[in-house]
Every structure is written in C-alpha cells, then in structure tokens.
Amino acid sequence: MSRLEARDVVLGYGDHVVVRGVDVAIPDGQITAIVGPNGCGKSTLLRSLVRLLEPRSGTVLLDGEDIHRTHTKEVARRVGLLPQSPIAPAGITVKELVARGRTPHQKLLRPWSDTDETAVLSALHSTALTDIQDSVVDELSGGQRQRAWIAMTLAQDTPLMLLDEPTTYLDIAHQYDVMDLLHRLNSRQQRTIVMVVHDLHQAARYAHHVIAMHDGQVAAAGAPRDVLTEDLIRQVFALEARVLEDPVTGTPMVVPAHGPGGVR
Numbered sequence: 513m514s515r516l517e518a519r520d521v522v523l524g525y526g527d528h529v530v531v532r533g534v535d536v537a538i539p540d541g542q543i544t545a546i547v548g549p550n551g552c553g554k555s556t557l558l559r560s561l562v563r564l565l566e567p568r569s570g571t572v573l574l575d576g577e578d579i580h581r582t583h584t585k586e587v588a589r590r591v592g593l594l595p596q597s598p599i600a601p602a603g604i605t606v607k608e609l610v611a612r613g614r615t616p617h618q619k620l621l622r623p624w625s626d627t628d629e630t631a632v633l634s635a636l637h638s639t640a641l642t643d644i645q646d647s648v649v650d651e652l653s654g655g656q657r658q659r660a661w662i663a664m665t666l667a668q669d670t671p672l673m674l675l676d677e678p679t680t681y682l683d684i685a686h687q688y689d690v691m692d693l694l695h696r697l698n699s700r701q702q703r704t705i706v707m708v709v710h711d712l713h714q715a716a717r718y719a720h721h722v723i724a725m726h727d728g729q730v731a732a733a734g735a736p737r738d739v740l741t742e743d744l745i746r747q748v749f750a751l752e753a754r755v756l757e758d759p760v761t762g763t764p765m766v767v768p769a770h771g772p773g774g775v776r
Contacts, residue, residue, distance in 0.1 A: 613667030655686030
C-alpha cells in the first residue's frame with residue numbers, strides 16, 4: 513500500500529532534464545531511503561513528491577489524487593518537508609520555531625488552540641527538546657538545531673515526513689542521534705518517512721525500503737538487502753565494495769574495497 517507515488521515523472525530545471533520517466537511507490541508506515549551519487553536526481557525527486565516541483569510529464573499521487581490539483585494547505589496537512597540546511601529567523605526560540613509547524617492548521621481569525629499547544633509540546637517531548645525550548649535556535653549545537661527542525665515538522669502533524677539529507681554537516685554522533693530519532697518516530701508513531709541520504713550504511717541500517725537512483729532513473733528499489741548489492745554499488749556509484757553483515761543489526765554493511773590492502 514502506498515499513499516504517495518510518482519508515475520512516469522519527468523523533472524527538470526529550465527532546459528535541463530534531471531529525472532526521466534521515474535515510477536516510485538512509497539510504502540506506507542515504513543522508512544524509505546533514496547540513495548545515489550551527486551546529481552542523480554535524489555533531491556529533485558523528493559521536491560516533486562512534496563509538490564515543490566511540478567513534473568514536465570507524469571503524475572505524483574497523494575492518497576490517489578494528483579498532488580498538483582490538491583490545495584497547498586491540504587498537502588501541508590498531509591506531507592511535511594525538512595529541506596537541506598534550513599535557516600532559522602534570527603533570535604527565534606526553539607518553541608517558536610516548532611510552533612511554525614502548526615501554520616497549515618491555522619484558519620483565518622482562529623486563535624491559537626489547545627490542540628496547537630499540545631502538538632507543539634508533544635513534538636518538543638518526542639525530540640528531547642523540552643528543557644531547552646526557550647533557547648535561541650542560533651545558539652544550539654548542530655544536532656540540537658536539526659532536532660528542532662524535525663520537531664517543527666512533527667508539530668505539523670502529518671502522516672508523511674520527507675527529509676532531504678537530514679544528517680548533513682553533523683558529526684557522527686549527532687548523525688546517529690538523528691537517525692535513531694527518525695526510527696523511533698516511525699516505530700512508535702507509525703510515521704511514513706522518506707529521506708535522501710548519502711551514507712549507504714545508514715540507509716541499510718535504518719530504512720525498510722531503499723530507492724537507488726542513477727543518472728536520473730531508478731536503478732533498483734526494494735529491501736536494503738536486495739538493493740545494496742556489490743553489483744549495484746559498482747554500477748551506480750562506480751565503487752568496488754564488499755557487502756557484509758552489520759555485526760550490531762544484521763543489516764547489510766557496505767565496506768569500500770579501496771585503501772591500504774584493497775583495490776587501487
């Protein structure tokens with residue numbers, strides 16, 4: 513079952529076509545990772561799935577309806593997006609930022625409600641930010657800032673969350689903090705999560721479903737163990753690698769064969 517899918521979409525900017533004739537179905541209630549080399553169309557595909565980029569041809573469907581024929585506010589009530597490297601307004605506090613996630617639910621002349629407040633407090637709690645909710649976002653660590661943005665997306669209270677490279681610029685400890693958080697949100701709240709990631713190990717460890725893109729098309733899609741094979745990694749990433757079993761999770765672990773003692 514899929515609430516969000518793309519059918520034969522062609523996407524581009526100006527005269528440049530980036531994605532060509534792609535079919536994608538996002539499994540409901542699971543974590544999907546979109547992987548691929550730079551410039552392959554990962555972020556472009558994600559933008560189309562959240563209605564930020566209209567296909568030149570083909571259709572993106574949300575709950576069976578053309579997403580571009582659905583009102584913007586209605587889409588925002590069903591799909592939340594965390595873009596790459598968002599910038600917070602100067603001086604805004606964590607709680608104020610998170611409260612902005614309630615914007616799609618606001619109506620003309622309707623005051624801030626108990627439902628809005630509950631959603632914000634729940635998002636702060638889920639992301640372990642309650643104790644620093646009055647702190648200025650600009651003064652937080654990179655990991656805390658990223659959790660604040662995720663909390664804002666949570667407060668939007670959508671069944672679908674799309675994230676474009678959510679661990680970019682974070683150190684390794686904060687990267688895994690964010691990935692663990694997304695895993696908890698999926699397992700405890702049944703949120704459907706779609707994320708563009710560069711780290712194949714993280715994709716294999718945390719995602720139920722992987723979409724591998726290459727040169728604007730889907731090279732493979734399915735369970736991590738079926739998609740992240742040595743042949744596919746060679747084809748898509750031009751990388752010689754060994755796929756082993758992660759000793760902690762039992763999921764696939766991609767080990768580059770380059771370096772001392774490896775392929776040169």
